[in-house]
Amino acid sequence: GNSVTQMEGPVTLSEEAFLTINCTYTATGYPSLFWYVQYPGEGLQLLLKATKADDKGSNKGFEATYRKETTSFHLEKGSVQVSDSAVYFCALIPDTGRRALTFGSGTRLQVQP
Amino acid sequence: KAGVTQTPRYLIKTRGQQVTLSCSPISGHRSVSWYQQTPGQGLQFLFEYFSETQRNKGNFPGRFSGRQFSNSRSEMNVSTLELGDSALYLCASSLTGTVFRGTEAFFGQGTRLTVV
Secondary structure: OOEEEEOOOOEEEEOOOOEEEOEEEEOOOOOEEEEEEEOOOOOEEEEEEEOOOOOEEEEOOEEEEOEOOOOEOOEEEOOOOHHHOEEEEEEEEOOOOOOOOEEOOOEEEEEEO | OOOOEEEOOEEEEOOOOOEEEEEEOOOOOOEEEEEEEEOOOEEEEEEEEEOOEEEEEOOOOOOEEEEEOOOOOEEEEEOOOOHHHOEEEEEEEEOOOOOOOOOOOEEOOOEEEEEO
């Protein structure tokens, strides 16, 4: 079946540090890939997406590149802010079968001033 | 434009009771999906409705059911509540649903259900 694996958290960084959150997936074909962010007490917000191999999704300084050869979609940001503290979810929608979001377990990011 | 609205935000129910949760999607969106979020199992897909028809269903028991009305509002019902049903239930709306590549789903703030 389809699955998404994310690095365990929490990830604790100082403000302006570089961020990488690893995400790998298992799915047949060419799934669409997403990063969602959840702030405390809130629902999920789409951060970025990529729908085909080598696509780069970007938003608010965050980037992720769809790597078919390594089945990965790692999230990166060059300089994190305290306001980026949240839980980040990597997710996919397969291109065959049941087309619903399959999420990773989430990675909590804590940014200290 | 208004976002996805879920009501109520918080609920406390007793084992064996039933509960109904409501979701109003973004105006013009015809697809509504429901997800359960728990610390142990993470985010899991419950079902998707499109134009009043269930189009997709996750691996949950029949106690979990839903429906969608002609105005695209959706309700989710859980009967014979169990302690393990305590979770954050999230609703997501999208224009056309997840059958199309890269479809963006907009999530509500969720309903926090506690079963005691």
